[in-house]
Every structure is written in structure tokens, then in C-alpha cells.
Amino acid sequence: MYKVKEKEKERALIIGLVRRSDEKERELEELNELESLAKTSGAIPIEKIIQVKNKPDPANFIGRGKAKSLEDIDVDILLFNESLSPSQIANLEVLTGKKILDRQDIILDIFAKHARTRSAKIEVELAQLNFLLTRLTGRGKELSRLGGTIGTRGPGEKKLEIDRRKIRKGIDHLKKELSRVEKTREIQRKHRERMFTVALLGYTNSGKTTLLNAFTNAGAAADDKLFVTLDPLTRLAITNKGNKFLLVDTVGFIQGIPTQLMASFKSTLEEAVSADIRLVLLDISSDNYEEELEETRKIMEDLDIFNADNILIFNKIDQVVDPVILNYLQEKYPEAVFISAKEKKGLERLLERIDDYKKRFWN
Numbered sequence: 637m638y639k640v641k642e643k644e645k646e647r648a649l650i651i652g653l654v655r656r657s658d659e660k661e662r663e664l665e666e667l668n669e670l671e672s673l674a675k676t677s678g679a680i681p682i683e684k685i686i687q688v689k690n691k692p693d694p695a696n697f698i699g700r701g702k703a704k705s706l707e708d709i710d711v712d713i714l715l716f717n718e719s720l721s722p723s724q725i726a727n728l729e730v731l732t733g734k735k736i737l738d739r740q741d742i743i744l745d746i747f748a749k750h751a752r753t754r755s756a757k758i759e760v761e762l763a764q765l766n767f768l769l770t771r772l773t774g775r776g777k778e779l780s781r782l783g784g785t786i787g788t789r790g791p792g793e794k795k796l797e798i799d800r801r802k803i804r805k806g807i808d809h810l811k812k813e814l815s816r817v818e819k820t821r822e823i824q825r826k827h828r829e830r831m832f833t834v835a836l837l838g839y840t841n842s843g844k845t846t847l848l849n850a851f852t853n854a855g856a857a858a859d860d861k862l863f864v865t866l867d868p869l870t871r872l873a874i875t876n877k878g879n880k881f882l883l884v885d886t887v888g889f890i891q892g893i894p895t896q897l898m899a900s901f902k903s904t905l906e907e908a909v910s911a912d913i914r915l916v917l918l919d920i921s922s923d924n925y926e927e928e929l930e931e932t933r934k935i936m937e938d939l940d941i942f943n944a945d946n947i948l949i950f951n952k953i954d955q956v957v958d959p960v961i962l963n964y965l966q967e968k969y970p971e972a973v974f975i976s977a978k979e980k981k982g983l984e985r986l987l988e989r990i991d992d993y994k995k996r997f998w999n
């Protein structure tokens with residue numbers, strides 16, 4: 637399974653393909669999301685391009701000429717919004733000399749990086765193996781179809797069968813491991829000594845990581861030694877009253893998550909589920925914040941964490957030009973906190989709310 641190499645900071649070109657030019661605007665929204673997913677996975681998105689093509693090329697998706705023209709661009713990854721067939725991936729790899737990834741690859745990579753508990757890691761591995769299996773199966777078909785033509789020697793159907801068997805075996809093994817781990821997990825959790833834990837939830841791009849960083853800077857007086865033992869997605873923060881808490885970044889919600897990935901998505905959110913309270917972020921500058929709020933509610937209900945132990949946060953208020961909108965939302969959601977994580981506005985109030993919750997739930 638391909639992974640974005642974080643240390644080397646690979647450069648990515650993001651590519652969308654639409655059938656008609658009036659679909660460009662919607663595609664651009666998806667590419668914007670894909671861009672932040674790419675960033676989350678550790679790549680550097682360089683540019684986004686949208687190609688109009690009424691029929692994708694069965695062999696090369698974007699077409700041979702277009703693919704050739706990308707050969708000299710200074711990027712390591714070509715990241716496609718649409719899922720490509722195994723043969724398209726192989727052909728594009730040869731034509732361009734770049735790594736070819738699609739949306740599912742990136743999402744799986746992000747899950748893998750956010751999975752911390754043993755069971756979350758297993759769920760992600762399972763999703764990766766299942767995904768690999770569908771790709772192999774697809775490739776098997778492609779290859780046997782090519783089997784008779786000139787220039788293709790025995791395409792290794794046999795090797796593919798062995799690979800498939802290996803993967804299925806791996807899947808069985810992981811499933812057994814998973815049920816074993818889940819049995820012991822509950823017991824361990826009860827025994828663990830914990831700090832007051834606050835999880836960040838919300839869509840990709842809502843500002844979770846920015847808020848995590850804003851709080852960490854605010855909490856610079858906190859004990860540095862503790863940081864060493866925390867994983868990179870968890871920080872120790874401190875309120876003005878001196879209350880310490882752990883702040884956990886999460887994988888975040890992604891539009892239209894493929895259903896095969898739902899299980900691994902949910903298990904990467906385990907930390908959010910077991911947190912004491914959750915900060916639920918919404919991007920107030922998004923055109924779709926109402927839908928996003930509705931979706932957020934649904935996902936949280938599904939995870940059984942839609943309750944009073946959450947603080948609704950409207951982020952990016954610096955982007956709101958019309959004060960009427962702000963007033964309207966403040967009246968409609970009196971419990972919500974309005975902040976700008978980037979400009980560090982409203983954070984004091986948020987910290988006070990965290991103080992209140994800690995007092996209520998933690999004594």
C-alpha cells in the first residue's frame with residue numbers, strides 16, 4: 637500500500653476530470669477538499685487542474701497526450717480525484733514516471749496516520765488489504781483480457797492467485813486479532829489513569845489543526861517533558877485558570893467517504909469517542925456550513941456521541957463580512973462559541989467553557 641512520505645514532503649499535482657465544462661465549479665470544490673486531504677497526509681499540493689473530456693480514456697484516463705505533457709512537471713505525485721482502474725494507474729505510471737494516487741489512497745493514508753489504538757490500526761490495515769484485493773482482482777481481469785495479444789507474455793495469473801490468497805489469509809488473521817484486541821480493550825480502559833481529554837471534531841478544513849496549534853502556543857507554560865511521551869496528534873494545553881487538559885486532533889470528517897472505508901474511519905475516531913468532551917468545529921465561511929452541521933450531527937449520533945458534552949464552535953469568524961450573519965447565528969445557536977483559530981480570537985471564552993466542563997465532569 638502506498639504511503640505519502642512525510643519526511644521528504646512529496647509534491648503533488650491535483651487532477652480532476654469533468655465530462656462537461658459546466659461541471660467545473662463543483663469539481664473545483666471537490667479538488668479543494670482533496671487539496672486539504674493531501675496536506676493532511678503530508679504532501680505539498682502544488683497546483684490543481686481540471687480537464688474537460690466527455691469520455692475518459694480507458695487506457696490512460698486523461699489521454700496519452702495529456703499524460704505525456706505532465707512528464708516534465710516538477711512534482712512527485714499525480715493525485716486524481718476519481719478512482720482509476722488498475723491498468724490506468726499502471727499506464728499513467730509508465731507514461732509520466734510519477735506516482736499515481738487517487739482519492740481513496742490518500743484517505744487510507746490519512747486513516748493510517750491517525751490510527752492510534754491497536755484496533756484502529758487493524759481496521760485500517762483491513763481496509764487497505766480489502767482495497768488491494770479489489771485492485772488485484774481488477775488487474776487480473778485486465779491482464780487475462782490482454783493475455784492473447786502480441787507482446788504480452790503469460791500475465792502471471794498464477795502469481796495473482798497466490799497474491800490474492802495471501803491477502804485473504806492476512807484479512808482472516810487481522811479479523812481474529814481484532815476481536816481479541818477488542819475484548820481486552822474495555823478492561824484496559826477502565827484501569828488507565830487519564831487526564832481530562834478534549835477531542836477536536838469537524839470536517840476537513842474546518843480548522844482543527846490550527847486550533848490545536850493555537851492552544852499549544854497559549855499553553856507554552858505547560859510541562860514540556862510530558863510532550864515527549866505524547867503522540868504527534870495530542871498536545872498538552874492549559875487554561876488561564878491553570879487547568880491542564882489533553883487536546884486530541886482527529887482524522888476529521890470527509891465528504892462522501894467510500895462505504896468500504898466507514899469501519900476504519902469510525903475506529904480512527906475512537907479517541908474522539910472516548911474523550912471527556914468534544915470541540916465540534918464548523919467553518920463559518922463555507923457555503924455549506926448548514927449541511928455540514930447536519931452531517932456532523934448525523935455522524936455523531938451514529939457514533940453515539942451526540943450529547944451535551946460537546947461544544948459547538950463556529951470557526952473563521954474573521955471571514956464573515958456581514959455582521960448580520962454573525963448575529964443571526966449567535967441567536968440561533970446560543971450555546972455555540974464563535975472564534976477565529978487563525979487570529980486567536982474568542983479563545984479565552986472557549987478556554988473558560990473548558991474550565992466549566994472540567995469542573996462539571998471531572999470531580
Ligand SMILES: Nc1nc2c(ncn2[C@@H]2O[C@H](COP(=O)(O)OP(=O)(O)O)[C@@H](O)[C@H]2O)c(=O)[nH]1
Pocket residue numbers: 672838839840841842843844845846847888951952953954955975976977978979
Ligand atoms: N481565515 C481563517 N482561516 C483559518 C482559520 N482557521 C483555520 N484556517 C485555515 O483553514 C485551512 C484549514 O485549516 P486546518 O487547521 O488545516 O483544518 P483541519 O483540516 O480541520 O485540520 C488552513 O488554510 C487554515 O489556515 C480561521 O480562523 N480563519
Ligand SMILES: [Mg+2]
Pocket residue numbers: 676844845846
Ligand atoms: Mg488537520
